[in-house]
Amino acid sequence: MATIIVQRPKLAWHERWFLSTFAKGLKITLGHALKTFLEITGRKEKVTMEYPEQKWDEHLPEYYRGAPALVTDDLGRERCVSCQLCEFICPPKAIRIIPSEIPSNDPWAKVEKRPKEFDIDMTRCIYCGMCEEVCPEQAIFLRKDYAITGESRAELVHDKKRLYEIGGVRVGLVNKWNELK
Ligand code: SF4
Ligand code: SF4
Structure with a gap:
């Protein structure tokens, strides 16, 4: 039976600590937080309808x-x-x-x-x-x-x-x- 050896990639120190992944996730979260803030303060049009107070009718x-x-x-x-x-x-x-x-x-x-x-x-x-x-x-x-x-x-x-x-x-x-x- 053939054996395949899978080479593990060498990770840099910041990749081993997931710092870049953490930063990417944080960027998305902050982006959504900012968008919601702008929507709530009326500086951006809302995409979320607050049902049932607001309706699609x-x-x-x-x-x-x-x-x-x-x-x-x-x-x-x-x-x-x-x-x-x-x-x-x-x-x-x-x-x-x-x-x-x-x-x-x-x-x-x-x-x-x-x-x-x-x-x-x-x-x-x-x-x-x-x-x-x-x-x-x-x-x-x-x-x-x-x-x-x-x-x-x-x-x-x-x-x-x-x-x-x-x-x-x-x-x-x-x-x-x-x-x-
Ligand atoms: S007449 Fe009544 S049974 Fe016939 S298709 Fe229309 S709704 Fe249906
Ligand atoms: S034919 Fe009328 S009742 Fe039947 S699935 Fe379509 S919309 Fe509904």
């Missing part, structure tokens, strides 16, 4: 993708027709829908279905936005939310009630409410 870009939520129209009607396309397309299978039939005596019986249950598991959601893209009724949108918290996994499964609470109202034409279509 006004600074979020247009394309920001946050928590998905269901929306109603301006008359409080559910836009979702329970077609389950979003459930089908969702890559991590975070959406679970149980559809229900709209009774034939309902004025909007032609819409046929609405969700009986609609859950989105936020521990699975990857905020990809595919549910929003695929929805034919503009019933699900990714909101500009980033503070999604809960004390248990169960709390992070947003049910239909919660999804409508965070989604709110969206105004705009949806053909299913058009009596002539």
Whole structure:
């Protein structure tokens, strides 16, 4: 078996005492301390946001993708027709829908279905936005939310009630409410 002898480099006295390494580390620490001092005294723009006193809300870009939520129209009607396309397309299978039939005596019986249950598991959601893209009724949108918290996994499964609470109202034409279509 071949033996390889590894030559140890000869260290100068200041390297043996780690003086140069210590000086490099100290330089970085002092640099950060100076930067923080300038930020605190207002002489330099802050890069650290002091959450929750300060929030990102006004600074979020247009394309920001946050928590998905269901929306109603301006008359409080559910836009979702329970077609389950979003459930089908969702890559991590975070959406679970149980559809229900709209009774034939309902004025909007032609819409046929609405969700009986609609859950989105936020521990699975990857905020990809595919549910929003695929929805034919503009019933699900990714909101500009980033503070999604809960004390248990169960709390992070947003049910239909919660999804409508965070989604709110969206105004705009949806053909299913058009009596002539
Ligand atoms: S954003 Fe993506 S991962 Fe989250 S629920 Fe919609 S399709 Fe699923
Ligand atoms: S949210 Fe949209 S895609 Fe999902 S079931 Fe409802 S109508 Fe279909």
